[in-house]
Amino acid sequence: MADAAPTATRTPIYLKVRDYLADDIQSGNLPPHTRLPSERVLAESHDTTRVTARLALSQLEAEGKIYRSNRRGWFVSPARLVYNPTYDYSFTDYVSAQGREPRTETLGVDLTAVSSWLAARTGLAPGQSIVHLRRRRYIDGRPVLVENIYLDPARLPGIERFDFNRSLWKLLRERYGVELTQKQIQMYPTALVDPQAEALSVSAGTAGLYVNRLSRDGNGRFIEFDEEFWLHDTLCITVDVNAS
Amino acid sequence: MADAAPTATRTPIYLKVRDYLADDIQSGNLPPHTRLPSERVLAESHDTTRVTARLALSQLEAEGKIYRSNRRGWFVSPARLVYNPTYDYSFTDYVSAQGREPRTETLGVDLTAVSSWLAARTGLAPGQSIVHLRRRRYIDGRPVLVENIYLDPARLPGIERFDFNRSLWKLLRERYGVELTQKQIQMYPTALVDPQAEALSVSAGTAGLYVNRLSRDGNGRFIEFDEEFWLHDTLCITVDVNAS
DNA sequence: TTGCTCATCTGGTATAGACCAGTTTTTCAG
DNA sequence: CTGAAAAACTGGTCTATACCAGATGAGCAA
Known part of the structure; x- marks a missing residue:
């Protein structure tokens, strides 16, 4: 009976975090070269762990929407x-x-x-x-x-x-x-x-x-x-x- | 004194696993479309965890050397x-x-x-x-x-x-x-x-x-x-x- | 033989920590 | 004020574990 709850929420957390950030980038809230919140902050604010937050960030990186600078953070990619x-x-x-x-x-x-x-x-x-x-x-x-x-x-x-x-x-x-x-x-x-x-x-x-x-x-x-x-x-x- | 041991081994585990598999592919031991050992087996045989084994596999995937088939396993990529x-x-x-x-x-x-x-x-x-x-x-x-x-x-x-x-x-x-x-x-x-x-x-x-x-x-x-x-x-x- | 069930295998997603190595900021001595 | 040291922060790597869902193959029933 525990799973009587609607199964509508089948979207993995990391995809939600990805889309949340992608929207922020798309909308212009986060212009190119802006630094994203740190992995720990992202994880906490989405009530999840760093591993999951990193999954979301890796998705955006693979799409070319953000890039990382070694141990400095994640940044919004400029136009190609x-x-x-x-x-x-x-x-x-x-x-x-x-x-x-x-x-x-x-x-x-x-x-x-x-x-x-x-x-x-x-x-x-x-x-x-x-x-x-x-x-x-x-x-x-x-x-x-x-x-x-x-x-x-x-x-x-x-x-x-x-x-x-x-x-x-x-x-x-x-x-x-x-x-x-x-x-x-x-x-x-x-x-x-x-x-x-x-x-x-x-x-x-x-x-x-x-x-x-x-x-x-x-x-x-x-x-x-x-x-x-x-x-x-x-x-x-x-x-x-x-x-x- | 624990760190008096030689620091030669600075290569992360996941890169060692990556190179181990890359050699096997390069040498022809693993021809195209061959299935790799499962993540759990790889982790155990390299005395590490699945997370680390997956990191190695993701590296090879990014290089285009292996691909995954949904929930079936990892396979050697054929020539481009x-x-x-x-x-x-x-x-x-x-x-x-x-x-x-x-x-x-x-x-x-x-x-x-x-x-x-x-x-x-x-x-x-x-x-x-x-x-x-x-x-x-x-x-x-x-x-x-x-x-x-x-x-x-x-x-x-x-x-x-x-x-x-x-x-x-x-x-x-x-x-x-x-x-x-x-x-x-x-x-x-x-x-x-x-x-x-x-x-x-x-x-x-x-x-x-x-x-x-x-x-x-x-x-x-x-x-x-x-x-x-x-x-x-x-x-x-x-x-x-x-x-x- | 055919078709189904079910156990088992796979990777996919996730938690909750830990320590390390660089970067950045703050602090404080001079 | 300047500059160096220290603290605080970042991502990078890693352990150990859990449950889920799809793929697979063995076994069995028709």
């Missing part, structure tokens, strides 16, 4: 950056054009050997020297991606000495007269794991988007291979196609 | 489908070409009115009649996406009476002589929530990839708008660009 990987606009141009503030940080430049994986993807000879550039990029002060860029020093002599905190494509165009006319892009959602997760100050397993791009010049010659690891909530990819 | 949304190949062709078995299921066809959101995206008049088609698609028996397709009955008379379990694009080409020459594609990672999550038999919050595609004919006239909700571990998107 609209990003068209087929265009030759630089990250800086994109971000600025959408009213946001871009920043690029070079994490390291070194000369390394082409791995067998990279060789298979690019057609370069395994073991040949290649310039490896690592960068971290920010939008409005939040790190949103890290990337590995591979450039052929034989094709681009002296490339390792430039300032990589600015647009690489502009550099290629202006200093080397290179136009990137053929691109092969691959991308898929996956979790960020450790070298990248740490570089973005997120915990391992945070949802991400992996994008790589192989660029050649008009003669089909290798110019650049770029691997980007994005936080999954930061971008919306667009592609326009006009078939012949 | 390579999918090029700019090409005119049908889902059926893609999947077959990669040695997998496609299946398409029509969930419903109805005549509805163009919503303001759809109008803004497509340029159609708000309120005008439109054919709404819902389908679910499978790879090797696993449901991997649900989609909403909107077609203009004025442009495609009688469209609602065809068999949608086959390729829509072939139908458009063969019965209506329509070629889809302009496409605008948007996509971003997000969680699957309820109408879609339920249709795919996954729990709300499962990671997904949202893709939409607006197609026009050679004259720029609206033909189709398609919204796809994919399980995030099922595909790898590729795009080729040849700039002029």
Whole structure:
């Protein structure tokens, strides 16, 4: 007889908490970058436990509506950056054009050997020297991606000495007269794991988007291979196609 | 003095369990669609609790290495489908070409009115009649996406009476002589929530990839708008660009 | 063989704590 | 006022347990 009560309330608690917060975000009560109440406060105010509150928060994180900052709290995600990987606009141009503030940080430049994986993807000879550039990029002060860029020093002599905190494509165009006319892009959602997760100050397993791009010049010659690891909530990819 | 022990073991338990399973998958010990040991067994064999075992499993799920089947267990993910949304190949062709078995299921066809959101995206008049088609698609028996397709009955008379379990694009080409020459594609990672999550038999919050595609004919006239909700571990998107 | 029941297995949801490691704020000595 | 130390707070990881609901398979009845 205890279960004679109406079974209408079949919605799990964590989904109610999720929807409660989602409404607050949707309505504009919680603008982007606002900090949410702490897990303990959320749990108490919904009369539940931290584990359940975290379930709700993880749901919103998976939807891209909130993000976490290590041991600082949960924050409302800003709008996604609209990003068209087929265009030759630089990250800086994109971000600025959408009213946001871009920043690029070079994490390291070194000369390394082409791995067998990279060789298979690019057609370069395994073991040949290649310039490896690592960068971290920010939008409005939040790190949103890290990337590995591979450039052929034989094709681009002296490339390792430039300032990589600015647009690489502009550099290629202006200093080397290179136009990137053929691109092969691959991308898929996956979790960020450790070298990248740490570089973005997120915990391992945070949802991400992996994008790589192989660029050649008009003669089909290798110019650049770029691997980007994005936080999954930061971008919306667009592609326009006009078939012949 | 208790902490005089070497602090080498700073790796959380759930990451060890994750790596243990990842190795087993990587090495081929656990081929695609194999069921993993149950959470209770995993917890016991790693001398920990179910909560921690679930953390490890969630990590692998986020990476796309395993998937869950509602209350049946955790399974090894098969390879991602390579999918090029700019090409005119049908889902059926893609999947077959990669040695997998496609299946398409029509969930419903109805005549509805163009919503303001759809109008803004497509340029159609708000309120005008439109054919709404819902389908679910499978790879090797696993449901991997649900989609909403909107077609203009004025442009495609009688469209609602065809068999949608086959390729829509072939139908458009063969019965209506329509070629889809302009496409605008948007996509971003997000969680699957309820109408879609339920249709795919996954729990709300499962990671997904949202893709939409607006197609026009050679004259720029609206033909189709398609919204796809994919399980995030099922595909790898590729795009080729040849700039002029 | 077919179809049903039922026990058993699975993951899904939830409670109630605990300690740790960073971050932020407060406090207080100088 | 300044700067360093301490306290208070945050999420991160973890234990131990409970009950529920859907999936599965064994066993049995027709």
